[in-house]
Structure formats: structure tokens, C-alpha cells
Amino acid sequence: MLNGKVLSNPNKSDICKMNHAQSNNIICPVITLNEFRKRLNDTGATELLILVDENTRKYCLPVLFKLFPELNEAAVFELPSGEINKTLQYCESVWQFMSARQFSRKTVVINLGGGVLCDMGGLIAALYKRGVVFYNIPTTLLAMVDAALGGKVAVDLMPFKNQIGLFQSAEALVLHPEFLLTLPKDELISGWAEMLKHALISDDAYWLNLIAQNPENIQISLIEKSIAVKANIVKSDPMEQNVRKLLNFGHTVGHAIESYYLTSDSPIKHGHAVALGMLVEAQISHDLGLLSHYELAAIGTNITKLYAFPSDLCEHIKALFELMLNDKKNSGGQVKMVLIEKIGKAVFDQNVNFVVFQKALKLVTEKQAS
Numbered sequence: 001m002l003n004g005k006v007l008s009n010p011n012k013s014d015i016c017k018m019n020h021a022q023s024n025n026i027i028c029p030v031i032t033l034n035e036f037r038k039r040l041n042d043t044g045a046t047e048l049l050i051l052v053d054e055n056t057r058k059y060c061l062p063v064l065f066k067l068f069p070e071l072n073e074a075a076v077f078e079l080p081s082g083e084i085n086k087t088l089q090y091c092e093s094v095w096q097f098m099s100a101r102q103f104s105r106k107t108v109v110i111n112l113g114g115g116v117l118c119d120m121g122g123l124i125a126a127l128y129k130r131g132v133v134f135y136n137i138p139t140t141l142l143a144m145v146d147a148a149l150g151g152k153v154a155v156d157l158m159p160f161k162n163q164i165g166l167f168q169s170a171e172a173l174v175l176h177p178e179f180l181l182t183l184p185k186d187e188l189i190s191g192w193a194e195m196l197k198h199a200l201i202s203d204d205a206y207w208l209n210l211i212a213q214n215p216e217n218i219q220i221s222l223i224e225k226s227i228a229v230k231a232n233i234v235k236s237d238p239m240e241q242n243v244r245k246l247l248n249f250g251h252t253v254g255h256a257i258e259s260y261y262l263t264s265d266s267p268i269k270h271g272h273a274v275a276l277g278m279l280v281e282a283q284i285s286h287d288l289g290l291l292s293h294y295e296l297a298a299i300g301t302n303i304t305k306l307y308a309f310p311s312d313l314c315e316h317i318k319a320l321f322e323l324m325l326n327d328k329k330n331s332g333g334q335v336k337m338v339l340i341e342k343i344g345k346a347v348f349d350q351n352v353n354f355v356v357f358q359k360a361l362k363l364v365t366e367k368q369a370s
Contacts, residue, residue, distance in 0.1 A: 027151060027235050028136070028170040030227060033067060036135070036174045040070065043133070045108040048074035049098065051121040053081035056113045059182040060139045064112060067176075074110070075101065079117060083270065084262055086116045086156045088164060094124050107132045111170075114140035114187075115147030115270060118170075119162070122153030126168040136170040139179040141191025141218065142271050145198070145226040148173045150234045150247075159259040160326045167239060175227075177220050188215050189306055190271030193250075195222065197278060198229040200299070201246045204344030211302045245348035248329055249338040250278035253357075256323035260316055268310070275307040283360040284352055285339040295343050300367065309368040317361055321354050 031039070048071065052061055057078050065072050077097055079090055098107065109132060111121030118136045125134035136148035154165025180188070192215035199207035206225060213222065230247060237244035254270075254277025261268045268276075282299045285291035313320075321335075329336050335353070340346045 027231050027238070028149065029172050030149070030175050030231075031172045033174065033176060036172065037068060039135075039172065040068070040108075043108055045106055045133070047101070047103045047107040048110065049103065049107060050074050050076045050110045050112055051094065051117060051124070052076060052078050052112050053114075053117055054078060055081055055182075056117070056139050060112055060137075060179055063179070064137070071110075079120065081114075081116065082267075083116055083156065083161075083258065084158075084267070086120050087158065088155055091120060091124050091127075091155060095128055098128055103128070103132075105129045105132055108171075109134040110137060111135065111148075112137045112139060113143070114138065115143045118143050118148045119152075119154050119165075122168060122170060123155055123165060126153055126166050131168070133171050135172055135174055137174045137176065137179075140183060141180060141188055141223070142194055143191075144173075144175065144177075144180075144223055145191060146194045146230065149227060149230055151238060159262060159323065161255045161259055162328065163326075175223075177223065180218065185216060186269065186272075188218065190269040192218075193271035193275040193278070193303075193307065195226045196303070197247075197249050197274065198226045200278065200282075200340060200343055201249050201338070201346040202229050202233070202344060204342070207343050215306070242348070245329060246338055246346045248348070249340065249346055250274040250276075250281055252324055252327050252329065252335065252337045252352075253277035253280045253320070253361075255327065256320045257310075257313070259323050260320055261310065266310070272307050275303050276309060276313075279303050279307075279364050280357075280360050281337055281339060283364050284337065284356055285341070287356060287360055287363075288339065288350075290339055290341045290347070292342070298343070300364075304368060309365060314362055314365045317358050320361075321357055324357070 077094055109121060109125040111118045111134060118138060122134055125132050138144045138148040151167050151169035152165060153168050154162035157163035196210060199210050233244055233247060251274055254274035257276055258268055258270055258273035279300060282291060282296055286293065286296040324335050327335065334351045337350050337352045338346050338348045339350045
């Protein structure tokens with residue numbers, strides 16, 4: 001559960017003071033419930049649409065209605081949860097609904113959900129009538145520290161993740177940490193992986209702080225720290241031309257793992273897949289002479305205690321690499337990865353061939369089996 005003392009007054013968060021005007025409309029501000037209420041009253045919206053999935057409709061929508069009675073008259077559209085449903089087909093169903101109700105360009109869309117819903121809802125809003133305002137109210141840890149922030153919206157082109165999308169920011173991220181109380185343990189662990197990533201690419205002190213914590217008892221200050229890490233990186237490179245690529249550490253391999261197992265009997269959550277991707281990419285960093293053996297061991301120890309490896313992963317090396325070849329960060333037919341030189345410092349646009357990937361994946365898998 002959450003740290004009750006910190007949670008008792010989340011409105012004091014310094015991160016909520018971020019200036020939207022400084023963000024070039026790529027980094028959305030993180031705002032409090034009171035600020036959201038003021039914006040709703042001032043917006044002049046003629047229509048309100050709340051997007052939910054079956055879980056947030058049950059557990060989070062009643063909370064939102066209680067906090068904001070004025071939203072009780074808003075239209076609600078339920079999308080199915082899960083990465084496998086993050087497709088244009090479901091976007092079209094929402095656009096048909098909005099058109100049938102004659103929703104105008106003054107519509108405000110509120111995305112109440114996790115990373116899948118924030119990604120898809122953002123794309124829905126960004127494309128409807130060439131763009132309407134949308135707010136993200138993330139209800140999972142992963143969405144709070146990653147998907148709901150940063151100005152990227154997308155859907156998948158199966159089996160490839162986030163192939164259809166835009167750089168487009170929400171009007172704001174409404175941070176309400178109490179929603180984390182509705183989550184099962186595995187959802188908290190999934191989001192924790194993105195926080196570990198933020199530490200590994202930018203801040204060794206933050207890494208030491210995180211690995212000393214229990215991800216089931218998350219302090220709001222740590223969530224704010226991860227939001228700040230991502231916000232600062234995106235603000236310096238909103239269109240992902242250089243330093244923003246660092247946020248993809250663990251994602252080249254992780255997205256391939258997530259995509260491969262998506263339609264299996266044992267799909268792997270995004271954060272879990274990213275954690276496994278970080279293990280492999282850390283091993284590659286070591287194999288290429290960038291990362292010390294000591295720090296590789298520290299990363300391995302702290303990730304493997306939370307994230308299990310599929311026993312059959314090495315049976316699919318060629319299929320995984322084929323998926324990696326379609327990663328949107330690649331160029332010139334080369335797989336480009338983010339690698340780390342040490343905990344707290346990463347480098348991007350590193351070419352990794354099949355032989356290097358194969359060796360690293362086998363080494364990591366053998367370590368898990370021993």
C-alpha cells in the first residue's frame with residue numbers, strides 16, 4: 001500500500017508547479033485536483049467525454065464522480081483493457097460514437113486509465129476533428145511516471161508497438177495517487193520498472209534510493225522524482241532527436257518480448273518486459289566494454305528479484321530480433337539501442353547486431369537458471 005503519511009496531502013507536490021507555457025506543448029503540466037476543477041470550470045467545453053476501461057469504470061470512475069459531481073453528466077465510453085486492444089479499430093469505435101453525438105471541436109476528452117488507455121485516448125482526441133483538448137488522469141503507477149506524460153500518443157500495428165502515433169501533449173496530467181490503492185501487486189511492480197529505468201539512465205543516487213524501497217509501499221516523493229526525470233529529458237528534446245532517446249533504455253528488447261508474448265497464454269506486462277529488456281541491454285553494455293561487471297551484477301540482482309524470466313525465451317531469439325528490426329528508433333537497417341556506461345549514465349544510438357544480442361540473451365538466461 002501507499003505511504004499514508006506522504007499521501008495525506010499530495011497537493012503540496014512541487015511537481016505540480018510545472019509551467020505549461022515552458023513546455024512547448026509537449027510536456028503537459030502535472031496538476032492537482034483543485035487545479036483540474038478550475039480548468040473544467042473555465043474551459044467552456046460544450047461536450048465532455050470520459051474514456052475508461054472495464055477496470056477503471058468499476059474502481060475509479062465512481063471516485064472521479066464523487067470528487068467532481070459536475071462530471072456526472074459527461075458521456076462515458078468504455079474501451080477494453082490490455083495492450084492487445086490498443087488498435088485503430090477501437091479508436092474508430094470512439095470516433096463513431098463522438099460523431100453520432102455531434103461532438104464538436106470544443107469537446108474535452110478525459111482519459112481515466114493506465115498506459116494503454118492514455119496512449120489510445122490521446123490519439124483519439126488528437127485526431128478527432130484535427131484535435132480536441134484532452135486530460136490524462138492516470139490510474140496506474142506506470143501511467144503516472146511514463147505513459148501519461150511526455151507528449152506521445154499511439155496505437156499498435158500488430159505485432160509492432162506504437163507504430164501509429166503523434167507527438168501530442170495532454171492539456172495536463174491530473175495526479176491523484178489514491179488510485180494506486182485500487183491496483184494489484186503486479187501492476188505496481190510493472191510501473192516500478194519504469195522508475196528503475198529513470199534511475200539507471202540519469203541518477204545513481206536515485207537508483208540506490210529505489211532499490212532500498214518496497215515497491216508495494218511507494219512514497220509519493222519517488223513518483224514525483226520519476227515524473228521530474230522524464231519531464232526534464234523530454235523538455236530538452238521534445239521530438240526525440242537525441243537525448244530523449246535515453247528514455248528507451250530496456251525498450252528495444254522489452255518491446256520485442258512484450259509483442260512476442262502478447263497473444264500467448266502468458267502475456268507479459270509492459271513494465272515486466274522492460275525490466276527484462278534492461279537486463280539484456282545491461283548485459284550487452286557489459287559485453288561491449290561499457291559497463292563494469294560489478295554494476296552489471298548490481299542491476300541483475302535488483303531486477304531479477306522482482307521480474308521472472310520466461311523459461312522458453314532463448315527459443316525465440318530470431319523472432320525477437322525480427323521484432324527489434326521494426327523498432328521505430330532504428331535507422332539504416334540497424335538495430336539501435338540505449339546502453340549504459342554506468343548506473344546513472346546512458347548512451348543512445350548504439351548499433352547492436354544479432355550475434356551480440358544472441359550472446360547477451362543466452363548469458364542472461366543462463367544466469368537465471370543457475
